Amino acid sequence: MSSVSVAAEWEQLHDRFYRKPELYSLQWGGARMDLARHRVACAPFGGPVAAIRDDSKIVQLFAESARRKLLIFSSSGHPLASAAWDRPGGRLVGMAWSDDLLLHCLVQDGSLYRYNIRAELVGPPVSLGKECFEQGVAECVFWGNGVVAITESNQIFCVPDFKNPRPCKLADPGIDEFPLCVAVIEPQYTMSGAVEVLLGVGDYVLAVEEDGVQQLGVGIGPLQRMAVSQNGKYLATFTHDGRLLVIPTDFSRIIFEYTCESALPPEQIAWCGLDSVLLYWDEMLLMVGPHGEPVCYYYDEPIKLIPECDGVRILSNSSMEFLQRVPDSTVSIFGIGSMSPAALLYDALDHFDKRSAKADENLRLIHSSLPEAIEACIDAAGHEFDISRQRTLLRAASYGRAFCSQFPRERFQEMCKVLRVLNAVRNHEIGTPLSIQQYKMLTAPVLIGRLINANQHLLALRISEYLKLNPEVVIMHWACEKITASPAIPDAVLLEQLLDKLKLCKGISYAAIAAHADNSGRRKLAAMLVDHELQPSKQVPLLLSIGEEDTALVKATESGDTDLVYLVLFHIWQTKPALDFFGTINARPLARDLFVTYARSYKHEFLKDFFLSTGRLQDVAFLLLKESWEFEKNPMASRGSPLHGPRIRLIEQAQKLFSETKEHNFEARAAEEQAKLLRLQHELEVSTKQAIFMDSSISDTIRTCIVLGNHRAAMKVKTEFKVSEKRWYWLKAFALATVRDWEGLEKFSKEKRPPGYKPFVEACIEADEKAEALKYIPKLAEPRERSEAYARIGMAKEAADAASQDKDSELFGRLKQTLAQNTATSSIFDTLRDRLSFQGVY
Numbered sequence: 001m002s003s004v005s006v007a008a009e010w011e012q013l014h015d016r017f018y019r020k021p022e023l024y025s026l027q028w029g030g031a032r033m034d035l036a037r038h039r040v041a042c043a044p045f046g047g048p049v050a051a052i053r054d055d056s057k058i059v060q061l062f063a064e065s066a067r068r069k070l071l072i073f074s075s076s077g078h079p080l081a082s083a084a085w086d087r088p089g090g091r092l093v094g095m096a097w098s099d100d101l102l103l104h105c106l107v108q109d110g111s112l113y114r115y116n117i118r119a120e121l122v123g124p125p126v127s128l129g130k131e132c133f134e135q136g137v138a139e140c141v142f143w144g145n146g147v148v149a150i151t152e153s154n155q156i157f158c159v160p161d162f163k164n165p166r167p168c169k170l171a172d173p174g175i176d177e178f179p180l181c182v183a184v185i186e187p188q189y190t191m192s193g194a195v196e197v198l199l200g201v202g203d204y205v206l207a208v209e210e211d212g213v214q215q216l217g218v219g220i221g222p223l224q225r226m227a228v229s230q231n232g233k234y235l236a237t238f239t240h241d242g243r244l245l246v247i248p249t250d251f252s253r254i255i256f257e258y259t260c261e262s263a264l265p266p267e268q269i270a271w272c273g274l275d276s277v278l279l280y281w282d283e284m285l286l287m288v289g290p291h292g293e294p295v296c297y298y299y300d301e302p303i304k305l306i307p308e309c310d311g312v313r314i315l316s317n318s319s320m321e322f323l324q325r326v327p328d329s330t331v332s333i334f335g336i337g338s339m340s341p342a343a344l345l346y347d348a349l350d351h352f353d354k355r356s357a358k359a360d361e362n363l364r365l366i367h368s369s370l371p372e373a374i375e376a377c378i379d380a381a382g383h384e385f386d387i388s389r390q391r392t393l394l395r396a397a398s399y400g401r402a403f404c405s406q407f408p409r410e411r412f413q414e415m416c417k418v419l420r421v422l423n424a425v426r427n428h429e430i431g432t433p434l435s436i437q438q439y440k441m442l443t444a445p446v447l448i449g450r451l452i453n454a455n456q457h458l459l460a461l462r463i464s465e466y467l468k469l470n471p472e473v474v475i476m477h478w479a480c481e482k483i484t485a486s487p488a489i490p491d492a493v494l495l496e497q498l499l500d501k502l503k504l505c506k507g508i509s510y511a512a513i514a515a516h517a518d519n520s521g522r523r524k525l526a527a528m529l530v531d532h533e534l535q536p537s538k539q540v541p542l543l544l545s546i547g548e549e550d551t552a553l554v555k556a557t558e559s560g561d562t563d564l565v566y567l568v569l570f571h572i573w574q575t576k577p578a579l580d581f582f583g584t585i586n587a588r589p590l591a592r593d594l595f596v597t598y599a600r601s602y603k604h605e606f607l608k609d610f611f612l613s614t615g616r617l618q619d620v621a622f623l624l625l626k627e628s629w630e631f632e633k634n635p636m637a638s639r640g641s642p643l644h645g646p647r648i649r650l651i652e653q654a655q656k657l658f659s660e661t662k663e664h665n666f667e668a669r670a671a672e673e674q675a676k677l678l679r680l681q682h683e684l685e686v687s688t689k690q691a692i693f694m695d696s697s698i699s700d701t702i703r704t705c706i707v708l709g710n711h712r713a714a715m716k717v718k719t720e721f722k723v724s725e726k727r728w729y730w731l732k733a734f735a736l737a738t739v740r741d742w743e744g745l746e747k748f749s750k751e752k753r754p755p756g757y758k759p760f761v762e763a764c765i766e767a768d769e770k771a772e773a774l775k776y777i778p779k780l781a782e783p784r785e786r787s788e789a790y791a792r793i794g795m796a797k798e799a800a801d802a803a804s805q806d807k808d809s810e811l812f813g814r815l816k817q818t819l820a821q822n823t824a825t826s827s828i829f830d831t832l833r834d835r836l837s838f839q840g841v842y
Contacts, residue, residue, distance in 0.1 A: 006334040006389075007334050007335060007336050009021070010326055011287075011295045012292075012295075013275075013276060013287060013289040013292055013293075013294070013295050014289055014290075014291040014292030015291070015292075016275060016289065016325055016326075017325070017326040017331055017335075018272075018276070018287065018295065018323060018324065018325055018326060019323075019324065019326050020297065020314070020321050020322065020323045020324075021321065021322060021385055021386070022319050022320070022321050023075070023076075023313075023319075023320045023321060023322050023385065023426075023433040024075065024076040024077060024319065024320040024428060024431065024433070025318065025319055026076070026077030026316075026317070026318055026319055026320060027077050028073065028077045028079070029073070029077070029078065029079035031071070031079070033051065033077075033317060034302075034317060035051075035301075035302040035303070035304055035315070035316065035317055036302045037053060037054060037057065038051040038052060038053055038054055039051065039052050039053075039054045039092060039094075039095065040304050040315070041095045041096050041097055041103065042075075042097070042304060042306040042313070042315060043097035043101060044097075044144075044306070044307070044308055044309075045308070045432075045434060045438050045441075045442045046075050046313075046425075046426075046431075046432040046433045046434045046438065047075070047097055047101060047432070047450070048072055048073060048074055048075065048080060048097070048101070048117055048454075049072070049073045049074070049075060049077075049315065050070065050071070050072050050073075050095060050097070050103050050115075051070075051071045051072075051073070052068055052069070052070050052071065052085055052092065052095070053068045053069075055068065055091055055092065056091065067084060067085075067086075068084075068085040069082050069083065069084055069085060070082065070083045070084075070085045070103075070105075070115065070119055072103070072115075072117060072118075072119050073431075074430070074431025074432070074454075075313070075320055075431045075432060075433050076320065076428045076429075076430075076431030076433075077320070077431070078428070078429065078431050080117060080118070080119075080454065081117065081118045081119035081120075082119055083115070083119035083120070083121075087105070087107060087111070087113050087125075088107075088109075088111075089107035089108060089109040089110075089111040089125075090107050090108025090109050090136070091107065091108050092105060092106075092107055092108075093106045093107060093108055093137045093138070093139065093140050093149070094106050094139075094140040094141075094142065094147075095142075096142030096147070098144065098145055098162045099144045099145050100162075100163075101116070101117055101450060101453060102114050102115065102116060102122060102162070103115040103116075103117075104142065104147065104162060106137060106140050106147060106149060107137070108136050108137050109132075109133050109136065109137070110127055110128035110129065110132035110133045110136075110137055110149065110157070111125040111126070111127055111128075112125055112126040112127070112128065112147070112159065112165070113125050114126075114162075116453070117453050117454055118455075126159065126165040126167070127167070128149055128157045128159070128167045129157060129167050129169070131151075131155070131157075131169070132149065132151055132155075132157045132167070135151035135152050135153040135155060136151060136152045137149045137150070137151055137152075138150055138151060138152045138178065139178075139182060141182050141183065141184045141197075143184050143186050143195075144186065145161055145162050145163065146158065146159050146160045146161055146162060146186075146187075146195060147159050147162075148170075148182070148184050148195065148197050150178075150179070150182065154173060154175050154176070154177075154178060154179075155169065155172065156169070156170040156171075156173065156197055156208055157169050157170070158170055158195055158197075158210075160187060160194070160195055168210060169210075170195075170197060170208050170209060170210050171208055171209060171210060171211060171212050171213050172213070173199055173201075173206050173208050173213055174213065175199070175201050175206070177201075179199040179200055179201050179206075180200040180201070180221075180222055180223060180224055181199075181200040181223055181224055181225050181226045182197065182198065182199055182200070182226070183197075183198045183226035183227060183228050183235065184196070184197055184198070184228065185197075185198065185228055185232050185249055186228075186232055188232070189231065189232025189233070189249075190209075190232075192209060192211075194209055194210055195209070195210075196208070196209050197209075198216075198226060198228075198235070198249075200221055200222065200223035200224070200226060200237075201221075202221060202222060203218065203219055203220065203221040203222055204216065204217055204218040204219070204220065204221060205217045205220070205221065205223065205226075205251065216250070216251040217247070217251035220237075220239070220245070220247075220251070221237075221239060221240065222239065222240040223237045223238065223239055223240075224238050224239065224240055224265035225237065225238040225265050225266060225269045226238075226269070227269045227270055227271060227277070228249065229271045229274055230271060230273070230274065230307065230309055231274065232249065233248060233249060234246055234247070234248060234249065234255070234271075234274070235247050235248070235249050235251075236269060236271060236277040238260075238265055238266060238269060238279065240263065241263055242259060242260045242261070242262055242263035242264075243257055243258065243259050243260070244257065244258045244259075244260060244277060244279065244288055245257050246277065246290070255290070256290045256291075258288050258294065260279070260286070262281065264281065266279040266280050266281050266286075267280050267281060267282065268280040268304075268305045270305040270307045270312055271307055271312075272287060272307075272311055272312045272323055272324070272325070273309075273310055273311055273324070273325055275289060275290075275325050276288060276289040276325075277289075278305055278312055278323070280303065280305060282302075283298060283299055283300060284296060284297070284298055284299070285297040285298075285299065285303065285314070287323070297323075299316060301316050301317045301318065302316065302317070303315060303316045304316075308322075308435070308438060309437060309438060309441055310324055310325075310435055310437040310438065311323050311324030311325065311435070312324075313433070320433065322385070322433065322435070324435070327379065327380065327383045329342065329375075329376040329377075329379040329380040329383070330380045330383055330384075332376055332380075333346050333376060333377065333380050333393070334380075340373075340376070341366040341369035341370070341372055341373035341376070342372070342373040342376030342377055342380070344362045344365055344366045344373070345362070345363075345366060345370070345373040345374070345377060345396050345397075345399070345400045346377060346392075346393070346396045347362055348360075348362035348363050348396075348399065348400075349392070349395055349396040349399045352399060363400075363403055367403075370400055370403060370404040370407075371404055371406065371407050373400055374397045374400040374401055374404060374407050374412075375407075375411070377393045377394070377396045377397035377400065378393070378394070378397045378411060378412060378415045380393050381393035381394045381397070381415060381419065382415055382418060382419065382436040383435065383436055385426065385433070385435075387423055390419055390423075394412075394415070394416065394419075397412060398412065417466070417467065418436060418439065420466070421439070421444070421447075421463055421466070421467070422434055422436065422439055424459060424462075424463065425447065425451070425459070425463075430451075430454075430456060430459065432447075432450070432451075434447070444463070444467055444469060445469065447463070448460045448463060448464055448469065448473070448474060449473070451463070452473070452474055452477040452478070453477075455481060457474055457477065457478040457481070460474045461474045461475070461478075470505075471504065471505050472505045472507070472508050472509075475501055475502060475504060475505050475508060476508060476509065476512060476513060478501065479498050479501065479502060479513045479516075480513060480516040482494070482497070482498065483498075483513070483516060483517050483520055483522060483525070484516075484520055491522065491524050491525040491528060492528075494522075494525060495525060495528050495529065498513070498529070499532070502532075507534075509533070509535075509538060510529050510530060510532045510533040510534075511530055511533045511535070511538035511539055511541075511542045512538075513529055514526040514527075514529035514530040514533070514542050514546075515542055515545070517529060518542070518545060518546050523546050523547070526542070526546050527543075527546055527548055527551075530542050530543060530546070530548075536555055536556065536558075536559035536561060536564055537561070537564065539552075539555055540552045540555050540556050540559075540564050540567065540568060541567065543555065544567070544568065544571045549568065549571065549572050549575070549576070552568045552571075553565070553568045553569075553572070553585075553588060553591060554588075556568045556591075557588055557590045557591055560590075562594060565590060565591055565594050566594060568591070569585065569591060569594065572585075684701070684705070684710075684713060687713075688708060688710070690708075698717060698721050698723065699727070699731055701717050702714045702717050702718060702723065702728075702731045702732075702735070703731050703734065703735045703738075705717065706731070706732055706735035706736065707735050707738055707739055714732070725755050726755045726756070729754050729755060729756075729759045730759040732748060733745060733748070733759040733760050733762075733763040734759070734762075734763045734766070736748060736763070737763035737764060737766065737767045737769075738767075740767065740769075742769065742772050745760060745763070745764075745772070746775065749776065756780075756781065757776045757777075757779040757780055757781075758780060758785060760775075760776040761773055761776045761777055761780065761785075761789050764776065765789070765792055765793060770793045770794075773789065773793055774793075777789045777790060777793075783802045784802075786798075786802040787799045787800075787802035790802060
């Protein structure tokens with residue numbers, strides 16, 4: 001195609017060119033589509049088109065039902081889905097697609113309904129609140145991920161984020177009449193980070209936010225229409241006297257002004273990129289730029305303007321067009337009379353195809369600028385929708401690369417990849433007319449997500465593989481849709497079909513697909529699928545959800561993950577009878593041990609039931625003992641009465657259980673004596689009215705009784721627990737010494753011949769009563785004991801005499817070293833040494 005014929009399709013606006021290629025000729029699947037009779041919502045980035053008959057207009061019905069339908073088409077007019085529109089809540093106020101391709105429909109009572117691309121209702125409706133319901137919605141404005149609604153009472157309500165739909169009320173604008181026009185500045189472009197609503201009121205504009213209202217642009221209006229630019233910085237307005245004004249959103253100045261021929265407000269106003277503004281009246285589309293005369297396009301049918309980041313798509317009854325500024329690279333190649341390096345390179349290819357020597361002449365002219373020319377041809381190819389023109393431009397770039405080795409081949413290859421993807425999705429059957437700039441903003445993963453939502457799984461898979469992206473999300477979505485669409489296929493057959501495709505992606509989550517099968521009522525298929533899941537952390541929870549508790553427990557124990565085992569245990573615990581639960585875990589040691597560990601800390605009664613059901617009586621007994629110890633920690637137990645009875649009964653129960661097993665005779669006797677001691681201590685506390693006996697030892701109990709003067713009770717304890725005479729003497733001697741009852745101690749020593757006088761000596765020395773100790777030291781049978789006792793109370797001569805009687809050289813030497821600090825004492829030991837002639841003392 002010659003440069004002249006290409007440039008002939010352009011329109012010039014001052015020093016810039018615009019083109020309006022037809023993307024698709026629309027057939028609407030044979031349906032009768034008239035935009036004048038329908039409300040239409042078009043998704044950005046070449047997304048789908050939703051249409052519903054406008055109930056605010058009187059329209060002629062042809063061969064169609066009087067019942068309205070929600071119709072969804074691709075941008076190429078290919079039918080995607082339809083559903084009866086029977087939503088309550090009054091008339092439809094507005095609808096728009098969100099960024100994640102959910103169609104949001106706002107009705108008069110403030111209910112917001114959401115539909116997916118298959119015209120299926122998604123979740124319950126979102127209400128804008130009781131106040132909005134009572135006042136009724138009069139108008140709404142959508143943006144990428146939110147909506148603003150204005151009620152009949154001129155109050156403003158907002159859903160700032162569709163993903164987290166929490167309605168809020170903005171500040172009261174304080175106006176009596178409905179605003180002439182409304183526009184919204186998205187939260188990402190405002191200083192406050194919250195949505196800002198612009199209301200055209202009288203000769204000024206109100207900027208309304210959640211926390212206040214600001215008056216802007218006084219004297220600039222009245223304004224009939226407003227449109228905010230893609231970057232949120234500029235505002236295009238149409239005034240009451242037919243002027244188009246472009247101003248910053250802070251209304252600080254007028255950037256440019258154009259007076260239209262008609263003061264009648266346009267039906268639509270939209271930005272075409274950031275370079276021009278489109279105004280649409282019936283049958284005429286006017287494009288106005290900051291300089292030069294505007295460009296007019298005429299239509300004999302209604303149109304819908306769909307703003308994009310780099311232009312405007314124009315939807316009519318019969319076609320989809322794309323109005324955009326011609327890229328600079330394209331102008332440099334196809335501009336009439338262009339002598340740029342890129343134009344000469346493109347012309348050189350034409351001469352080369354004709355076998356003309358002029359090709360070599362052109363290459364010589366641009367030799368120094370060849371990389372620039374190649375880059376321009378590649379860039380221009382990326383902006384083209386016509387495949388043959390893309391091919392020609394890429395051939396020109398390839399031709400130039402043959403004479404320019406330093407140009408990176410990766411740039412050429414990358415553009416070829418992008419164009420193959422774009423051409424695939426632009427196909428009439430797919431109907432996603434993305435430009436290269438839109439594709440870069442949307443990104444490949446998001447495009448793939450849109451394709452799978454439209455059930456274009458094969459194309460999505462091929463693009464994923466071609467771009468070396470993980471195809472897991474595509475295959476998983478396909479598997480879920482396959483399950484939903486195949487209710488009549490037997491589970492085994494469907495499983496084989498699924499596995500044949502799922503094996504293409506290593507590490508895919510079978511659990512997620514199995515969960516979908518379970519939600520679709522295919523529980524058997526879910527169980528068969530989850531068996532192929534390799535990650536226990538995903539496999540086990542799903543097995544529990546489909547009722548396969550035994551299998552889940554096996555998988556959890558095999559994994560060795562205690563958290564998973566506990567997850568299964570708690571689930572079975574809550575869903576099965578106790579005996580079934582006990583039987584299930586008793587056969588699996590790991591599960592059983594983990595349950596016992598947990599129950600010991602938190603579920604004693606349940607653990608006792610488990611031990612009883614499995615015949616582990618000794619373990620029940622140990623639990624009873626532990627429970628009795630818990631009473632000891634209870635502060636109320638130290639006050640004497642009510643809590644000791646149950647505690648003693650627990651120990652007695654434990655004793656009975658221990659006695660039923662031959663291996664635990666010791667524990668049985670110990671528990672019996674402990675219960676007897678506690679009972680006796682409880683009686684002592686009751687009789688003495690002093691909470692000082694419980695949980696003390698037998699020795700401490702005897703000692704406390706003697707200290708309190710209750711010798712009869714002490715003797716009873718001695719008799720009951722068969723305390724030996726030797727131990728008894730030690731305990732009573734020290735107890736009497738504690739209360740300094742020396743008379744009683746002496747009397748006790750004379751009651752009958754004691755097993756030894758050492759307890760009396762030790763008790764007196766401990767109490768620092770030397771005089772009392774001297775009563776008993778001479779009665780010690782062993783000279784060594786007498787010598788050591790004398791030494792402890794500082795009586796060196798007597799200690800030396802006793803040591804000499806024992807004839808123990810080691811004792812003699814130790815006592816001398818101990819008492820050698822005193823000179824007199826040292827001389828005593830020297831005299832005895834000479835007398836006895838001990839050897840090896842020193």
